[in-house]
Amino acid sequence: MPEFLKLKSVNEARAVFYQALGEVHPGAEWIPSLSALGRVTAESVVAQEYLPAFSRSAMDGYAVQAADTFGASESLPLRLKIVGELPMGAEPALVLHPGEAALIHTGGMLAQGVDAVVALENCRALSSLVLEVFTPVTSGENVIFKGEDVKPGKVVIPAGKRIRSAEVGGLFSLGVTQVSVVQKPLFGILSSGDEVVPPTAIPSIGQVRDINSESLAAVVEAAGGRYQFYPIVPDNREQLRQSIRLAYQQSDAVLITAGSSVSSRDITAELIHELGQPGVLVHGINIRPGKPTILAVCNGKPVIGMPGNPMSALVIAELFLKPLVAWMLGEINPAPRPMLQARLTVNLPSQVGKEEWLPVRLVPRGAEWLAEPIFFKSNLIFQLADAAGLLHIEPDATGKMAGEMVDVLIF
């Protein structure tokens, strides 16, 4: 067991963990584009068509030849001959010649000869045959040309992109109704402890229900992974070894909530270390809460020993587990996660060198938010339900002052 491992900072822990993990090569599956929201593309989506497929108007107005409008003004309007109306949803039969104009609607296909559209508010039909134009248009004005958005062969969505509603729309605009996405990584989740019983059980006196497995499963699923639970193991080295090994063999990643005593955490670290190379990389992070966290990579598979305290587990889930799921999905350039700016209501001293995350209530006041720290006691899960987010105290800060604006991570 690597006894030499010291507390690492959050950044050091991340660096050593991802360096050991390296690039992932997840499998792919084809799914309907309408189910693809939140999934990550496994390969680039390449356009097979022009978009738009034909040159069309971006406005309600009159289709013209731009050159015919040069010099037009309110005081000296130019006159064009109205030769008809261009249909919606069909190819126009007419061809526009110099000196002519045709009524067109937004989205209507341009007739041959048309290179611009005069918006309705910049012209007036004097009769069904005569149009007065008050403002000149340049070639291409108020029109979208064929292929201006996309031409065949263009990569419209790169591999490794998390699909948002904009991408769902984009896929359908090209008629792409199936998309190849990365398979959801499977997280094996297990808890140990002589006092721990499944959440569906009635605990005897001295026993507690396992809660971290369920809340970690929720985090994994929301981040884009899937999970499988393993039975709760008593504080017995051999049973724990077998269970960890089974989860490791059957899953893409393993989350273990070990018994909460120091010795069971040490045993857990030893058993994780046995699984494969390089083994345990981080045994303790310089963060509060969340210190007793184990990060390991065993033959390419990530294994995390989660802290048992629910608040600690939540912080580690936000800072390490969610990004790990994104990493395993091969997500490129994950969307930045903005922090809420809020005004702190009390003075908060902090220990230099330790990164802190403090649960806060958020109270609206005028246009801003007040952040009221919740001074929590270890293991009280329902104080979490009061918290809207986690106030961040950087490791180099000696604390935060009442009235100061602080960063709050919303969860």
Next chain:
Amino acid sequence: MPEFLKLKSVNEARAVFYQALGEVHPGAEWIPSLSALGRVTAESVVAQEYLPAFSRSAMDGYAVQAADTFGASESLPLRLKIVGELPMGAEPALVLHPGEAALIHTGGMLAQGVDAVVALENCRALSSLVLEVFTPVTSGENVIFKGEDVKPGKVVIPAGKRIRSAEVGGLFSLGVTQVSVVQKPLFGILSSGDEVVPPTAIPSIGQVRDINSESLAAVVEAAGGRYQFYPIVPDNREQLRQSIRLAYQQSDAVLITAGSSVSSRDITAELIHELGQPGVLVHGINIRPGKPTILAVCNGKPVIGMPGNPMSALVIAELFLKPLVAWMLGEINPAPRPMLQARLTVNLPSQVGKEEWLPVRLVPRGAEWLAEPIFFKSNLIFQLADAAGLLHIEPDATGKMAGEMVDVLIF
């Protein structure tokens, strides 16, 4: 048709819309707690048990009577008699008397007589029978008393709360494996336009695929609702009337993407207005993009005429549709949606009085983000795929300067 309706500001539009909509009374359903992430509670969850169910240690250490440790120091340690080890997961058989200490692990049940725990690092066992204590503890220190988190009858999760992973854990800690949540509101989604074909169709020349229905469906689903599509309707008043009426009757809310010409938007507004009281409240919002938006409430059901331009639809979905889904779910105190602070790369003039949302790329630079505006042309959906978020320009701003920090809504 209410011709008198003028462009409303975003805030005015919101106010008039929600005032007309009023409080919702959604139905409820029981679901497994493990599937409840992101759902909204339909009724309060009331604890039936104590949590913790027994007084327990929060540390690895020695269970003591606090009074026995008063005056202990490094230089003058106090000695206690070690009388055994308290078991994990079971009720201790021993009773602790004055002058005695018992080994205890984190989460272990306190024996009778114990009122504090001395942490391991603050004491030392001289033998299996003698403990030296270096630091005094006060009564209650390092222990969690029965019911300290929750007592029977306490509302642990109020009605109208969006369930996060913390609440999932909380439910299981009490053995609550089923929870009553609000039914997902059903959004009827329909598009109209002579030129519009379903996204699965091969468009003929002059036709385009419907894309907004699919991207709006994705937004509705992600926000916690469900949806049903209605067939695309040509620009025919009677067919559109029947289709809108059907969607209105079968759904809890209706989203219509009308043909993009001014006249079809006007017809849509008239048909919505016929559905019920008070009818169309907002016909045009002073925002760019997203101006041609219709907000209506018809006999208590919300109906939105969405802009046809995909970028406009996305902005209106962020600002109006997502909050509407939360409102219909009866969500109380939705989590604040933080904006990313980013540094603008170019000068951006803006028209005073109009709220603007401009798509931007985000580029990391050192510890901050650069916001590079994407100058988009109407209807180009794949420029959206480049955008990481929307830069906000408040209605009273004349613009933003290069180098200024700006707010970006991440989508």
